[in-house]
Amino acid sequence: MMFLKNKKKYKEQLIGYFRNRSARISENPIFVLGNQKSGTSAIAHLLADFGGLSKTIDIPPLWKTDVFKIINGKVDFKHIVKRHRFYFSTDLIKEPNLTFFSDKLIKTFPQAKYLFLIRDPRDNIRSHLNRMKIPGHFDQLPDDFIASDMGRIVMNAITWGGVETENYICALAHKWNRAVDNYLFNRDQIILVKYEDFLLDKYGFIEKLANQLHVTIKSDIIDKLDLQYQPRGDHSVSWEKFFGAENLMRIEQICGSRMKEFDYNIFKFASQCQVVH
Numbered sequence: 001m002m003f004l005k006n007k008k009k010y011k012e013q014l015i016g017y018f019r020n021r022s023a024r025i026s027e028n029p030i031f032v033l034g035n036q037k038s039g040t041s042a043i044a045h046l047l048a049d050f051g052g053l054s055k056t057i058d059i060p061p062l063w064k065t066d067v068f069k070i071i072n073g074k075v076d077f078k079h080i081v082k083r084h085r086f087y088f089s090t091d092l093i094k095e096p097n098l099t100f101f102s103d104k105l106i107k108t109f110p111q112a113k114y115l116f117l118i119r120d121p122r123d124n125i126r127s128h129l130n131r132m133k134i135p136g137h138f139d140q141l142p143d144d145f146i147a148s149d150m151g152r153i154v155m156n157a158i159t160w161g162g163v164e165t166e167n168y169i170c171a172l173a174h175k176w177n178r179a180v181d182n183y184l185f186n187r188d189q190i191i192l193v194k195y196e197d198f199l200l201d202k203y204g205f206i207e208k209l210a211n212q213l214h215v216t217i218k219s220d221i222i223d224k225l226d227l228q229y230q231p232r233g234d235h236s237v238s239w240e241k242f243f244g245a246e247n248l249m250r251i252e253q254i255c256g257s258r259m260k261e262f263d264y265n266i267f268k269f270a271s272q273c274q275v276v277h
Helices: 002-022 040-051 067-071 077-083 096-108 121-131 149-162 168-185 195-200 202-212 239-261
Strands: 030-034 055-057 092-094 113-118 191-194
Touching (some): 030 040, 030 096, 030 168, 040 055, 040 092, 040 113, 040 195, 040 202, 067 096, 077 096, 096 113, 096 168, 113 168, 121 239, 191 202
Parallel strands (some): 030 113, 055 092, 113 191
8 A cells, every 4th residue: 555655656746747847937827816715716717718728726735835934934935936837837827825925926926917806704714614524613623523634724724814712713714814914915916806796697707807807708618607616515504503603703803894894794793702912
């Protein structure tokens, strides 16, 4: 078994070596940014297919890199681009982790075009937890969830935004804030895309977005509009039923000021999550 794993790993490294060796970094790609589970996959696929654009959907090497080391300058992002230039050689590049150091991304690709997808944090966090099959109503995650791979991913979000908090819902809310703050800081250079607007008229939205980016139609995407590019979350469960009143109020307390910025209604702005600075 170990031999087969090593053989597979060696094969992947060999393929990666030759792909990177022949790849040329794109100077002016379209970057699709946004927090995970904000609709980035669907819009990136549809926009690329609409305009016949080559596309990169996710950059696995970035998943293995501590994003905070890039943010803090301990890992040189330009070095990552050169080392994995195959992923940065396409017309359109979608990778949510790039959102959290968008200032470095913009400096590295000053001629690129940028989209930021935003989604109501209550839907965003619910969808995130649905994908990992983690309930949203716990005050603390039970040990069996924490021990799982997905549970560890959630717990690793505890320090997002430079804030340490004991509650996993609060951690994901701070992460949503961090993504939004990166957009707000660079808003003059990034096109805002609301996922809720996309859902109202998918084709019309993609067509309008393509025109805004000067992307001409090359392919019919009608039959692709309702494809599931990521596992669908359970939208039939209300926010209060999924999170419980306390966790729902925690999200609105933490994200409230930014939600108002994007016209997301706040229903319960009361309880405050315990935060340690």
